[in-house]
Amino acid sequence: MAAASMMMQLHGSWFRPKNVVCSYRQQQSIVCTLSFPNGDVTATATARSSGVGTMSIRCFRDQETTESATTASAAAAEGDFTVVMKFGGSSVASADRMRQVADLILGFPDENPLVVLSAMGKTTNHLLNAGEKAVCCGVSKTSDIPELTLIKDLHLSTVSDLGIPLSVISSHLDELDQLLKGIAMMKELTPRTKDYLVSFGECMSTRIFAAFLNSLGSNARQYDAFDIGFITTDDFTNADILEATYPALSKRLRDDWLAHPAIPIVTGFLGKGCKSCAITTLGRGGSDLTATTIGKALGLREIQVWKDVDGVLTCDPTIHPRAQPVPFLTFDEAAELAYFGAQVLHPQSMRPAREGDIPVRVKNSYNPKAPGTLIIRGRDMSEVLLTSIVLKRNVTMLDIVSTRMLGQYGFLAEVFSTFEDLGISVDVVATSEVSISLTLDPSKLWSRELIQQELDRVVEELEKIAVVNLLQHRSIISLIGNVQYSSLILEKAFHVLRTNNVNVQMISQGASKVNISLIVNDDEAEKCVKALHYAFFESNDVPNSRPGVGNGAAILVEN
Incomplete structure (x- = not known):
């Protein structure tokens, strides 16, 4: 054309x-x-x-595009913030990447942005591993921890390459040394200490980046989120943001801007416990939640989440290289994608954006000209069949059977109170008259897999009220899209799975009406995703299919 x-x-x-x-x-x-x-x-x-x-x-978005440009210009002219831009660890993983991000931010002169940064590269993982090793290595050996050396080398070389003073991070590196010695002395790494430990990553990346912007002649101001109003619960390693955050955050950032305009560079992922006043973290990927919280607090025009992929994709590109960008998503679709394992967004990050009705745009910092994905409250779903396929591996499945369920009440409450007492989350649930099938979230704190001892306790408690069958090494394949056409989606999906000789062990439709989940064996999961993606997104062979994405032709995929 x-x-x-x-x-x-x-x-x-x-x-x-x-x-x-x-x-x-x-x-x-x-x-x-x-x-x-x-x-x-x-x-x-x-x-x-x-x-x-x-x-x-x-x-689709001509009105939004035109009105957004007008709103941005007006807000910038009035001296107010217009957009928050969040960059993940891979986007700021080196001095060169920081230069590119700086060019990107400064390339929008009509915007008054706020910037949220994650830790550099794999720094968070290195900090956690360093803490675990410090517990058992002894005080005199902490300086020899390999991960500590990696952290220091990365940050010192970045400071040197960018030509900014070492003093920007020297006190943090010294404090990190002392903290690891303290962990070694106590021989313990509590959740509270773990949050304090991992905060060093964001605290250093934001200081380096703010100093670099200032060296370029721009006005930038670094902020630690826990010092500017991010108030959370005291659930260390996985805290929730409290409502008091929004007015506190708005007042602090706007007051500082009016007194001395500068680009705020904010630490992602961090907060302050409401009772303990200690540093807390928002869980893995929590920098997305930091960005959307700022967006809601300030009533911004748009929230931008910059990643290392071209937006939200139709499946994981590491599983199937022909994954395609999804131009538009609703908040509900994005939340389901995030919860069931898509790595692009934090599961809780959609809530503030939805509440503030603020569009979220997911873009690629390596390819800024790509359109990315725009996430909005609602979109025309009449021609949408499937949006994306998400795979969640290493899931544990439980079949719970009891005739006590038949015509009785309170049985489900007993089952779920067992999981609550043991602090274990449930992913997917399906029930019949005398049985419950469910899957357990494989991630507890910091994505730690459920250990066998915990699973044994679950079975032991549940066997007091039912017959329990525990099945491990399962995967959840979630089909995200227009579940209004669930019969058509399932018809196509089961045609594909039958062609590939795959048995579905459990099926569940989410209450959000945008998700259907299928449980299969781990060793068959990737084959299923590839075949389903071909049927829904790549094939054009079968007539009389629903207009929209794909049409259900099946291929046989070899393992």
């Missing part, structure tokens, strides 16, 4: 797109990205055939 042959009307004015990139075909429609000469506005549109030689164009 040539740009020269197309004209589009945008709010009463006609423009000729100077570039049209068609990303994928959906039967009689083509999803395109169009760039217009008026300020290089980019919009995503669907072109649908309406006769020979003609295409009618529907621009």
Whole structure:
């Protein structure tokens, strides 16, 4: 489709797109990205055939794009914040990556951004491993911990390469040394100490980046989230943000901006316990939640989450390289994707954005020109069948059978109180008249797998009230999309799985109405994802399928 042959009307004015990139075909429609000469506005549109030689164009976000640009300019002119930009660890993993991120941030002169950063690269993992080794290595040996050396080398070389003073992080490196010696002396790494330990990653990355921006002549100000109003529960390693955070955060950031305008560089992932006043963390990936909380607190136009992939994809690209970017998602779809294992977003991060009705845009810091994924409250689902396929591995499944369930009440309460007492989360549930099938979340604190001792306790407690069958090495394949068409989704899915001789051991439909979960053996899971992706997103062979994504043709995938 040539740009020269197309004209589009945008709010009463006609423009000729100077570039049209068609990303994928959906039967009689083509999803395109169009760039217009008026300020290089980019919009995503669907072109649908309406006769020979003609295409009618529907621009999904033309109003949002135009109004957002106007709102951003007005807010910037008034001196208020317009957008929060969150960058993950891979985006700031080196001096070169920090330079690229700085160029990206400063490349939007009409914006007044806030920036949220994660720790550099694998620093959080290195800090955790260093803490675990300090418990048993002895005080005199802490300086020899390999992970500590890696952390120091990375941060010192980054400071040197960027040409900023060592004093920016020297006190933190000294304090980290002392903390590891203290852990070695006590021979214990409590959840509270663990949160304090991992906070060094974000505290150093933000100080380095703020100092670098200032060295470029920009005004930047570093903030530790726990000092500016991020108030949380005292659930160390997995704290929840409290409502008191929003007014405190808004007042502090706006007061500082009015007194002396500077780009805020905020630590992701961190908070302060409401009772303990100690540093807390928001769980793995919590920097996303930091960004959306800031977005809601300040009522921003947009929340941008910059990752190392081109937005949210139709499946994990490490499983299937033909995964495709998803142009639009609803908050509900994004929350389900995150909960069931998609690594792009933190499971809790959608809540503040949904409550504030603030769009979230997921983009690629390595490929900033890619459109990414826009997450909004609602979208036209009439032509959507499936949005994405998510795989969650290493799941434990329990079959609980008891005739006490038949016609009785309170049995389910007994079952779930057992999990509550043991502090274990349940993922997926399916029930019948006399049985319950469920899966256990494989992640407890810091993604630690459920150890066998804990599983044995679960079975022991449940066997007091039922017959229990424990099945390990299972995977959850979640089909995220328009579950209004669940019968069609299941028809296609079971056709694919039957072709590949895969037995589904459990099926559950989420209450959100955007998710269907299938339980299969771990060793068959990747094969299933590849075959399902082909059927729903790549195949164009079968007629009479629902307009939208894919049509259900099945292929046999070899392990």
